[in-house]
Amino acid sequence: MKLKAIENSIVSNFKDGTVTVIVGTGVERESYNIHRSLLRSSSPVFEAMINGPFREGKQNVIRLPDDSSNAFAVFAHWLYSGELPEESEDDSGASLLQVHLEAFVFGDKYGLLTFKQMNYKRVLVVLKGYFWPPVEFIELLYSYYGVTSKIQNYFFDHFTYVVSNSRALPTDVEWFKEVGGCVPEFALAVATAMVERRMMHRPSPEDNSGYEFCDPPKRYIKAGGRKRAAPVSEVKAKSVKRARKNTSSEIDWD
Template sequence: MSRRDPKHLKILRGASIEISVGLSSCLCSRPESCDCNESWFLPKALISQYSPFLRAACTRDFKERDQNLIELPEDDPAAFALFVEWMYYGEYTVLASSSTLSESLHNDTNMNAKCWVLGDKLLCTEFKNYAMGRLYMQHTARSTGRVVATYNVQYVCEHSATTSKLRQFYLDYVVEHFADPTRLKGTTEEWDELLIHHKDLRMLVFQSFKTAPDQRRFVQSEMNYMDQDELLSNTLDRLRIEGNDS
């Protein structure tokens, strides 16, 4: 649904529900100003339109519906804030929270990956693909492409399935540019540890050595990293699992 469509206004009305994202209690030295947890009061119709996961929490016989509260303690409040921005405007803007260039690039690069991971949990394919499009542009732009660091790859390997499009993109990128220090960042020790712990990446790197450097073209077109809408049966299965865990 286009955000300019008059029908979009209808899903901004009606009953709302509180969504608490992040840890409700933390050990920060200044908890009153930390961003470990944020609460949102959002229209049920809005979140139900874009997330089958949240729609189930609002409508099914779960404790979330009875308490009018959805808790997402393991998710990143900053990523969820971008999801909210995307629901309202159809896009989001990642603001650098650091004063140094290297730290801001770190935050920016990882945030789009975190948005993809959040979209995967919320079963929102459209949001996942939007985040993937931003990631793809970040890293593949010829003149302004940003490097991929070991912590980027580590995060993706720890938070996505081995068959996910997110993991596929990062592994393809690493394999294609493994010998290019202008595209990859990290010490020899960091890459060695990454290869030891992730067999699929290690095997792809070794296999790439059989290909001439000028013929290593592993990164595919952007569309190849876009997810198709999940089958209804798969969606329902995932919702049942979440319901049993609550």
């Protein structure tokens, strides 16, 4: 019975033919033939295009001139397989970071929540493999403003960690100077402050005092006769406890 239900589901996704989807413009323009039922069931936006009183449904052609053909190729692969394509980085086109960032934005635009989340995770995985991400990726990342804010935050953590380990300020890093034009000015100030904070709590490599480098930044305290790293939250908890003790002795509860 279960196998029959699966079979019926598969058949229903392919029984009413295909729709032509034209993505991009100019040399980037690509055309895809996607099964109507499959595309319609993936997104309320596509369902409205196909079933609603729009010319896309009547002409059986959907035009997406403002979207990336690379992103749609990733989407089409996911639509039929349920997985993102496994590709290796090369110099033949856009970087994997760019492709999956565009796919993430595509998923956000058309309400493809699972697809969006999968591409978000893929971007983070690929980003970890870069010491300095491609400048083109950073330009693209900030061009989407709030849509990619979650990835921007992760990039900042990654960037400040790498820079603080090199014991340099962002303004002294040549790569940052290259992307300075596309990164908001306030972001540079925040990055510099974060790096300075990390470096303030991080002993130099020549320091043999027994301190340990921790990430995220932690304060260093003495405990049990030796120096150790303590999370900021632990230090705050002790401070609150002391404050409560001092306060309770000063208050007249009568």
